[in-house]
Amino acid sequence: MFNTIDILPDYVFHGLQNITILILQYNKFRELREQAFDGLYNLVYLDLSHNNIIILPSRIIQNNEKMKFLYLHHNDIAITGPFLISPSLTLLDVSFCKITFLPHDAFIGVPNLTKLKITDNHITEIEMYAFRGLKRLxxxxxxxxxxxxxxxxxxxxxxxxxxxxxxxxxxxxxxxxxxxxxxxxxxxxxxxxxxxxxxxxxxxxxxxxxxxxxxxxxxxxxxxxxxxxxxxxxxxxxxxxxxxxxxxxxxxxxxxxxxxxxxxxxxxxxxxxxxxxxxxxxxxxxxxxxxxxxxxxxxxxxxxxxxxxxxxxxxxxxxxxxxxxxxxxxxxxxxxxxxxxxxxxxxxxxxxxxxxxxxxxxxxx
Missing domain, CATH: 3.80.10.10 (Ribonuclease Inhibitor)
Structure with missing residues (x-):
């Protein structure tokens, strides 16, 4: 954290199977690649807050099967469809991300969320089924x-x-x-x-x-x-x-x-x-x-x-x-x-x- 990293190549962390916590906050990311975190099989906690992320692939943490906590606050993320796919994720923070709209099925890919924070955005409209599937929230x-x-x-x-x-x-x-x-x-x-x-x-x-x-x-x-x-x-x-x-x-x-x-x-x-x-x-x-x-x-x-x-x-x-x-x-x-x-x-x-x-x-x- 507190560096100027702007790119994470695919498989950059491959082989680091023992990592459980990864903190990359306060960097210069604008776009993350879909396989950037592949190989982190034991990753539980990922902090990408305070970056400039605009594009976040929905499957970016799909292969991190133990992922539970994801912090994305203070980015520039737009949610236009199903946001993320992660059966294991329990906490998601997308506060301060300049989000203006929550579409239907926005969180359908994270069915095991227990905590969802969407504070301090610019949301004017939340579609009818935006929170559908969050039975454990x-x-x-x-x-x-x-x-x-x-x-x-x-x-x-x-x-x-x-x-x-x-x-x-x-x-x-x-x-x-x-x-x-x-x-x-x-x-x-x-x-x-x-x-x-x-x-x-x-x-x-x-x-x-x-x-x-x-x-x-x-x-x-x-x-x-x-x-x-x-x-x-x-x-x-x-x-x-x-x-x-x-x-x-x-x-x-x-x-x-x-x-x-x-x-x-x-x-x-x-x-x-x-x-x-x-x-x-x-x-x-x-x-x-x-x-x-x-x-x-x-x-x-x-x-x-x-x-x-x-x-x-x-x-x-x-x-x-x-x-x-x-x-x-x-x-x-x-x-x-x-x-x-x-x-x-x-x-x-x-x-x-x-x-x-x-x-x-x-x-x-």
Whole structure:
């Protein structure tokens, strides 16, 4: 890596059967030949990132039967048909490749992928069957693109999908049944889109989604039955939306709700949110939200402590739930809400007293 290699002849690595890791990032490749990696029978990890690759033969790693990880990010790759053929590949990263379009059957030749990263491209259109055949895919990130529409059957067949990130696109409509057949989908990120919600009815249907992020989606109004088809939701992030009111009826179907991050774009919440905050307290839902407008600062109470919100950095499949984890403590103030990160343990006063008395006893002894 960090050389000026621009050509790899066919069979250049022939005879190097023990190589398992090959890193060629930060070179000057524009085109790779189909037999460039032939002979690397034990190759598992190949990094071709940060080059100028425009042409990549679809069969270039077909004969590397143990290949699992391929990094192609930061190149100039165009996907015009079935992209690669590799029955063994499990991770593919084509982020920052200036990709504008995903055709149908784009990944049909890599059926055993478990992680696919297509972030930070210029994708405007994804054809209906672009992800067909990826029955083992667990993580799919398409954030930071220009996607505007999602076909209702786009994710059908992704039976193992657990983590889906569609943040920072231009999506306006989320089809009602888009995620209905992704039975294991747990984390769903739709942050920073311009989602138009229906006037009535559920925003979409999913029995498996536990963590949903619809922050900064320009949502002005939330229908009463918005979450009626998300029965198992436990974490909801909806900060940064210009909501002026929110009814408790909207949240009542969420019987398993544990954590909510809520707040308009303003520095304080409208008085109409008071009923919602009281609902959270009555139902032991831990929440963060700016203080009510025209209200006096309040001291930190148990409702202002919550587990660290998950980020979109994969492969996060678990959210901390024990008291031994780091927590955010939010202290509402009049014009702004400060948040500080702390790692603490929940210890009651009696236990502290016992510890102090024991220490005094040992010192005296």
């Amino acid at each position: 667990e993580l799919l990130t398409i954030r930071n693109n220009d996607v505007t529409t999602l076909d209702y059957s786009l994710f059908q067949g992704l039976d193992e999908l657990r983590f889906l990130d569609l943040s920072n696109n231009s999506i306006s409509i989320v089809p009602y049944g888009l995620f209905e057949y992704n039975r294991k989908l747990t984390y769903l990120f739709l942050k920073n889109n311009s989602i138009i919600l229906p006037h009535t009815g559920a925003i979409f249907k999913s029995d498996s989604v536990l963590h949903l992020d619809i922050s900064f989606c320009d949502i002005k109004y939330m229908p009463n039955d918005a979450f009626i088809r998300l029965p198992n939701l436990t974490t909801l992030r909806m900060t940064g939306n210009p909501l002026t009111s929110l009814k408790t009826e909207i949240l009542q179907p969420l019987k398993k709700l544990q954590i909510v991050l809520l707040g308009p774009e303003a520095n304080c919440s409208e008085q109409s949110f008071r009923d919602v905050f009281e609902y959270f307290e009555e139902n032991s839902v831990v929440y963060y939200a700016p203080p009510l407008c025209n209200s006096e600062p309040t001291s930190t109470d148990p409702q202002s402590i919550y587990t660290i919100p998950i980020t979109t950095e994969e492969p996060i499949y678990e959210i901390p739930t024990t008291s031994e984890d780091c927590v955010y403590i939010s202290t509402p103030v009049q014009n702004n809400s400060s948040i500080k990160l702390t790692c603490s343990f929940y210890i009651n006063n009696s236990l502290i007293n016992v510890i102090v008395l024991f220490c005094i006893f040992m010192i005296c002894r």
